[in-house]
Amino acid sequence: MTVDYDAIIIGAGACGLMCAAQAGLLGKKTLTLERNDKPGAKILISGGGRCNYTNFNTSLDNFVSQNPKFLKGIFAQWTVEDTVSFFETFGGVQPQEKTLGQLFPTSNKAKDIVSTFTKVLFDTRQDLWLNTLVLAIEKTIEGSYSVTVDRNGKKETLITSKVVLASGGLPVHKLGASDFALRIARQFEMEVLPTAPALVPLTITGKDAAWYASLSGNSVFARVYNEKISFEENILFTHWGLSGPAILQISSYWKPGEIFTMDLLPKFDLQTILKEERSRGGKRTVGQILNDYFTKKMVDAMGEFLPNNLKIASLSKVDANLVVETIHKFKVKAAGDKGYDKAEVMRGGISTEELHPKTLESKKNPGLYFGGEAVDITGWLGGYNFQWAWAAGFAIAQDI
Ligand SMILES: Cc1cc2nc3c(=O)[nH]c(=O)nc-3n(C[C@H](O)[C@H](O)[C@H](O)COP(=O)(O)OP(=O)(O)OC[C@H]3O[C@@H](n4cnc5c(N)ncnc54)[C@H](O)[C@@H]3O)c2cc1C
Numbered sequence: 001m002t003v004d005y006d007a008i009i010i011g012a013g014a015c016g017l018m019c020a021a022q023a024g025l026l027g028k029k030t031l032t033l034e035r036n037d038k039p040g041a042k043i044l045i046s047g048g049g050r051c052n053y054t055n056f057n058t059s060l061d062n063f064v065s066q067n068p069k070f071l072k073g074i075f076a077q078w079t080v081e082d083t084v085s086f087f088e089t090f091g092g093v094q095p096q097e098k099t100l101g102q103l104f105p106t107s108n109k110a111k112d113i114v115s116t117f118t119k120v121l122f123d124t125r126q127d128l129w130l131n132t133l134v135l136a137i138e139k140t141i142e143g144s145y146s147v148t149v150d151r152n153g154k155k156e157t158l159i160t161s162k163v164v165l166a167s168g169g170l171p172v173h174k175l176g177a178s179d180f181a182l183r184i185a186r187q188f189e190m191e192v193l194p195t196a197p198a199l200v201p202l203t204i205t206g207k208d209a210a211w212y213a214s215l216s217g218n219s220v221f222a223r224v225y226n227e228k229i230s231f232e233e234n235i236l237f238t239h240w241g242l243s244g245p246a247i248l249q250i251s252s253y254w255k256p257g258e259i260f261t262m263d264l265l266p267k268f269d270l271q272t273i274l275k276e277e278r279s280r281g282g283k284r285t286v287g288q289i290l291n292d293y294f295t296k297k298m299v300d301a302m303g304e305f306l307p308n309n310l311k312i313a314s315l316s317k318v319d320a321n322l323v324v325e326t327i328h329k330f331k332v333k334a335a336g337d338k339g340y341d342k343a344e345v346m347r348g349g350i351s352t353e354e355l356h357p358k359t360l361e362s363k364k365n366p367g368l369y370f371g372g373e374a375v376d377i378t379g380w381l382g383g384y385n386f387q388w389a390w391a392a393g394f395a396i397a398q399d400i
Contacts, residue, residue, distance in 0.1 A: 007162035012039035015372030016166030018393025024124025040114035051110035056101035078391035091116025169346030169373035181374035197343030201243035202334035223266035282313025
């Protein structure tokens with residue numbers, strides 16, 4: 001059946017909803033197809049149900065991609081201020097800044113973000129079909145696209161000239177995630193870069209596993225770094241390894257087999273602390289000094305590597321170095337990650353080389369657009385992924 005829409009949008013997630021809303025505001029008419037029984041499933045649970053919907057500090061540096069500069073053309077069209085103003089104007093959402101430029105609705109309710117979209121879609125008469133799984137997209141002889149769907153158990157084929165692939169990436173299958181956009185990109189001979197879970201906890205196995213597990217529940221403010229990047233935020237020990245914001249951040253820059261480093265006391269210089277203690281007579285032990293900065297559980301666990309019972313006065317240079325190096329340069333060899341069901345995003349995906357930098361239309365396949373997580377643009381933790389998804393939705397809406 002040929003349908004009379006400016007475009008069919010696949011996925012009522014962050015990118016698809018923004019695309020439909022912006023198209024509506026431009027007087028265009030879209031149909032959005034969503035496999036779930038409600039729109040914005042991932043938005044609703046994002047940021048612990050509070051939705052960190054953008055970040056004041058957004059710049060190209062906050063994204064992992066083979067070509068982060070690609071974002072320039074998109075972010076020139078849609079800024080953080082545009083995000084704030086859109087949700088304020090159409091949903092009455094007031095922003096509040098939490099840590100590190102992260103913006104959340106003052107209401108702390110992610111559903112206020114989703115209801116902004118449902119309101120705009122309703123007001124601008126956009127169509128949204130829920131419980132509709134898109135099965136296939138084919139090019140027709142006339143140069144249009146046929147979109148085959150399973151709608152409430154019934155198969156239908158829709159013909160349209162423009163299709164927006166906003167069906168997201170692989171993380172969290174139970175929220176509707178699928179490889180659909182990647183599959184379609186490959187089918188249409190577009191390059192798809194290898195994908196991996198990102199913003200994901202890391203696991204520790206083997207002889208170190210019990211040590212990490214013994215610290216389960218302990219959180220430490222740390223600087224986590226490798227030769228490419230450094231993050232200062234909390235880490236969290238768990239019974240299977242490491243989590244917490246700094247670990248999620250470094251995970252986007254980590255590959256199996258690589259070692260990264262944690263400075264467990266980034267705001268202090270332990271070398272100086274030990275020197276000062278020595279000049280006061282050095283009566284306190286290593287354990288007592290560490291107790292000033294860490295939980296007892298952590299100090300006890302450190303006792304496995306460090307001479308906790310030695311007084312600073314009797315600490316050899318080698319031992320002092322061991323203490324300083326262990327605390328400031330703690331090496332981590334993670335075994336793996338917790339996988340797509342625990343990842344906040346996917347890295348890799350459709351190569352930006354395949355897309356027009358202003359419109360996100362496929363260079364090889366006019367009429368096919370790709371935005372959001374399926375594209376090789378991965379934001380840091382902190383609202384950057386939504387900023388990319390909103391901006392992509394806006395840019396596509398201008399062109400369909
Ligand atoms: C637990 C968690 C918390 C997060 N918190 C934040 C946060 O606070 N801030 C932030 O910036 N980012 C956050 N993210 C990341 C953010 O949710 C994603 O980057 C963003 O949703 C990607 O937008 P998208 O439109 O590309 O995909 P999605 O929002 O995932 O939308 C894709 C939609 O397409 C639908 N779909 C897939 N395949 C088909 C098909 N074949 N047919 C029909 N429909 C289909 C899916 O059901 C889904 O609704 C979080 C992610 C997770 C998992």
